[in-house]
Every structure is written in C-alpha cells, then in structure tokens.
Amino acid sequence: MNEKEPRGLVADLQQALAPDRVRVSPLELDLYARDASIISGRAEVVCFPISAEEVQGCVRVCRTHGRPFVPRGSGTGLAGGAVPVGDPVVIVTTKMTRLLEVDADERMAWVEPGVLNLDLSRAVAHLGLHYAPDPSSQQSCSIGGNVATNSGGPHCLLYGVTSAHVLAVEVCLPDGSLVMLGGLDPEPAGYDLRGAFVGSEGTMGIATRIAVRLTPLPPAVRTLLLDFTSVESAAAAVSGIIAAGLVPAALEMMDAEITRAVEDFVHAGFPRDAAAVLLVEVDGLPAGVDAAASIVEEVGRAHGARTVRVAADEAERALLWKGRKSAFGAIARIAPNYYLHDAVVPRTRLVEVMAAVYEIAERYDLVMMNVFHAGDGNLHPLIVFDRRADGVLERVMAAGEEIINACVAAGGVLSGEHGIGLEKRDYMPLIFSPDDLDAQARLREAFDPDGVANPEKVLPAGSRCGDLQRIPEGAWI
C-alpha cells in the first residue's frame, strides 16, 4: 500500500460494501488507472458495488472523506472519461449485470448499468427485438458506459445514438441521493433531465438502473460491399447516397490500409487491392429495402464502384460485419499502439476533410488508417504506432491536434460518439465560447454543486465564472 492510502476511507468503503469488493492491490490500481484511451491517471481505491444502495454507500463514504469519485463501466472509453484524476475513488459497475425486466409489449427493458451492450441484444433476440445502438466494442462495453458517453455505432445512422434509446435512468446523484430521471411515459413532467444526464460522462452522478427502448428486428435486411479505386470516389458516393434521399441503416467506410488489415485478420473476402470500400446496410420492409439497395448500387456505380457485392445470406452478412467490427483487433497485428480519433464533419465536406486528414498523416510521417461511420460524417482516423519509438508520441499528438482543427474548420464537432473526457477537454473552446461553456458548467453544477463527480472532465478549467479548477495533477499522456 502506498503511503497516501487512507485507511479510514478504505475501511469505511469496506463497511459499506464488502471487504473483497474494495480493492487496493497495486496490480488492480494500475489496471483501473487507465481506460482504452492512451491517457493514464492514478487510482487509489477501486470499489465494485452490486446494487444501487451500495453505489449510494460508496458515494456517501466519498462525501464523508471529501473524496471525488469516478464512475466506470467496462473501461472501453476512448476519451479518458474513466481515467482517475485528483485522488478519486473509482466506482466500477461491472458487477451490476442483472437484466431486471423485459417488457416485450412495451418494447423496453430495465437493466443494471453493467449489462453488456451485446448481451442485452442477445437476451431479447428471441422476442424479435434488439437494442439498436451498436458500438464496435459492443461485446465488452456496458449500457451504463454507453449512457455516460451517449455512444453511437454503425446502425445509429438510422436508429439514432444512445440518447434516443434511453427512456429513464435511476441516478445516484453526487450527494448520495437516488432520483429517477425521465420515465416510461412519453412526456415525463419537468425538464428533460434524462436528456441532460445522457452523455454527461459521469460528471452528474452514477446511473444505477436504466430503462432502454428495444427496437423490432427489421423484416428485411440487405448488406452491400462496394469497392472503389480512390477514397475520394468512395466519399463522393457517400454524399451521393444521402443526397438521393436515402438514410441507410448503416453506411461505413474503410480505406485501403484497414481493408487489407481486416482481410488478413478475418478472411471475409474484402478486396485487398481496393483504395476504399463502403459497407452499406439497408433494412425495413421488403419493397423499400429493394428500392434502397438499387439506389445504393446505382449511386455507387455512378461514382466508379468496381464491384458491388450483396451478402447472400445471414452468414455472409455476419462475416462482413465481423470484418468491420474487428478492425481494431486487426491493427494489433501491425503495431502495438493506436490512437483512435473521433470527430464529425458535415457529410457534404467528407471528400475535402479526408484529403486533409491524409495530408496531415503524411506530413508527420505516420501510419494512418480510416474506418468510420461515413454516413453521418463521423470520422475515425486511426494512427498506429509503437510508443517506444523516439519522438513518435509527440508526432501522434501533434497530428491529432491538426486533424481536430481541420474537422472544426470544416464546420464539424469534436466528438461524434466517444465523448470529450480528458482527451478533448481543452479543445472545447475551439467550438464553444466562454458563455457557451459557462452554460454547460451551470448545468453540471445543478447536478453536482461540489464538483465531486468525475472532476476535471469534459469542461476545461475556468468554464464557470470564478472557477478555480486546476489542471489535473497526476494525469499524463
């Protein structure tokens, strides 16, 4: 145990939970000092509550000891939102995994925050339902984490991101009280605090129970793979499909590098010589699906698609999607580290922004791949590197900053689905004025007047007038 380990705090937490669910071993503290971003902090105590009451217990002990807390789901976040800074207690929801209630009639389910995204969809598939938001990490990310970051995924193009699928959230507020935000009725009374909470990245409290909307599985699905000889023509095809008045269920792009990496990894028959491929899915009723698939093929060919492969059956469809969703596993074979960016640009500006992004990577002599939600302009430039190499991290960070600037200059935003966390906190002034940030800080303050819930995330220091927040100590990249 390190010398700062506060025995009283740990003892009180053990009293509130159980001794074996309050951990202070160096190995575990190290594990919970980071998430899936490239940022690390320092965890001092890690708690694993198994109920809303235990979450309340943790939060109350934190208050007694004047400690902030960091809520954490599966730790798959990419923006450092779960990285502990400021000697907080880490409250992990991975042991709260009960599917509490499924109501097929109302097409909704109550889940605990630790339920994994894909587990929920699997559990309700026999009812002809699914949980629509499908992040690439859906096998390992939790619904609670999805709520915190307002996660997206390929199929959010048509179905909308997490916030459109959360009906109600039971929240343990930073003062330790439990409130129900939103409701199962369509127009709950009061302000839409459910809407304000979703995407608040743990800065407004901890979700202890979540009511999600379940979506009927579509009667017909068509999945198409289009292959292009240039990124520009693929990007132009994306704009063309949207301009044709179509909102596919998903519209994904992979460039040459990632397509080859994926093909070598999953052997799904992706063309290894393509400059870019589009994976397009349309769903709904059969006639509409036929018509939409024809438009996709037509627009694709008009923009120079070499081949248009239509998945013949569910097995082939699953294989194509496995390719797309394994992209990040595939790159582990290329280099030990990657930095995955997330920004959104107006979809009509895709072609020029993609060109700018490639130019930046080339100038910094970095290997970059692109696999992203092209249909909603949600870019994910992925820089692969080996952080042991001299000076590479500086180049990765500098290139990242230029990419963000290029997206913002094109009228874009900082994040489409990963959130702000620590990673992009200090970029917030790029798109928000001091008055805008002050308004966000006021909202946060209404939930958390003492600033104890996931401090120093999302809003840069000084967002609130008279704010004396400091730069996080002990956080490093």
Next chain:
Amino acid sequence: MDLARFAAEVGADGAVTVVGGRTQWDAGGAVDASAREVRAPSGIFEFEPAEMTVRCGAGTTVDELDAVLGEHGQCVALSGDEGSTVGGVLAVGRSGVRRLRQGPMRDVLLQARYVSAEGRVIKGGGPTVKNVSGFDLCRLLVGSLGTLGFLGEVVLRCRPRPAAARWFAGGAEPFDLLQRLHQPSSILWDGTTTWLLLEGHPADVEAQAGLAGLPEVDGPPPLPPGGRLSLRPSALRTLSGTFVAEVGVGVVHTAEPAPPRELEPGVAELNRRVKRAFDPTGRLNPGRQVAA
C-alpha cells in the same frame, strides 16, 4: 432581425416572455401580465438537402419550413397548428401523432442558439447529425417552455419524406396491430375505432394495409382538445371515457383537462436547481411551470 438584436430585446432585466404563434399559449400556465413580449428571428438561413439538416430562425413557422423542405422531398418531425413557430413547438415539446415512427421532438434539435437570462447568445449542441461534444443543452431546452432560455436559431435534423402515406380506420384491435405490423407511423384509438397511418414504399404500405385489413380513410380523427395525458403505453388498455390514444406511445388526448402532475421530491429539487442555474432571477416566462 438577427440574433444579436433578439438578445438585445430580451435584455438582462425585467420579466420577459417570448411569443411564437400562440397556438399552445396555455401550456404550463399563464405568464405574468407584467412580462414584456419579444419575438425570435424568423427565416430559413441554411438548407443543404444533401446534409439533411436545416438552420432556421426559431420564429419561422412550421408550415413555412415544411414547404421549403418538401420541395426537396424532406421533412422534420415537428408538429404544430397553423401559425405555430419552430421555436414555439420545440419549447412546448409536444410531439405530433406520427411519434410512433418519427420519435419524440427532443431528437430533432441538433443545435440551438438561445438567449440566456443574462441576455447573451448561447450555443448548445452542434450542427452535425451526430455529436457528443459537451453536455446536451438541446434536449434540456426542448419542452422547457422558454423558462431556461429563449430559442433564437436552431439546426434541425431532416428526414426523407415517405413516398406513400395512407390512413386506414376500422374496428381492429390496436394493440394487436402494433405487434403485427412493422413500424406503423401512427395508431390512434378511441376505445371503439382504430386509425392507422402507414408510410413508406407504396408496395410495402399496400402489403401492410393488407395485413391490417382496414379500409382507407382521409385522415386521423379530430383530437379532443381538453387535455393531454402521458401514460405508460400498456396503461392505455384500460382507458375509458372520451379520448383518442396514441397506441404504442402513451399520449392520450382527452376531453377533460389533464390533472396537474407532481414530481418526486428529489427530481423536483433538481428541476429547481436547473432553473436557478439558468435563470437565477426568474425573469424568463415567469408563471410558466414545466412540471404542471
């Protein structure tokens, strides 16, 4: 009129209220008579059909917006009466009878520029269809009845207009229809008759209509204007009296005024804290209650 002028009109002192089309003026109760009236800018400032987003003044009427989007085969999921303004319907936040398919109004607003209680122009959200940069002020503003800020200019998410839209009506069991059909756009029920709206590809609409087995009608029934209830969808099965219920949604239009609604104490306190944070002196739409 631009946003800066709107902000100047709102100013930083004295009770003030923003007027749209006055089509839902009674929502949330009467505004204090002392409140000065202001109106938000109107006009469609930016519409790129290939982007499927539109930027317009909050004072623009829903009808005008709909006409312009319609020329390009698009629409927004806002619903209002004749004269309703975009800012007005967003501030009230009541969805239309197509909500079953279109979703709630809160999912339509991508970015808002609003005037704060301090008379400053504040931007919340972002102009793109996908955005999680910072806290979601847009959803907070929808349904806030102008008690947190006055919408000045908004960016809205557009949708393709369906190729076919047909209403049907008859004696079908509405809850059964909801389960049998794929994504119907609306199912209304008055305890006796069921109305069904199907939208999409003409052949799909035809096939679904065949499954439903109801004759085609001109449109939905008139909605009782007295009250609007918000119930769990399963609670509609036991309704009685004069009503038109939105099956699968839970909104019920009744002849009688809706009873007042109360918030659980913890949530009520959080609502008060949010109000105080955004409008410490209570000058925006004084008298209006979001929880009423």
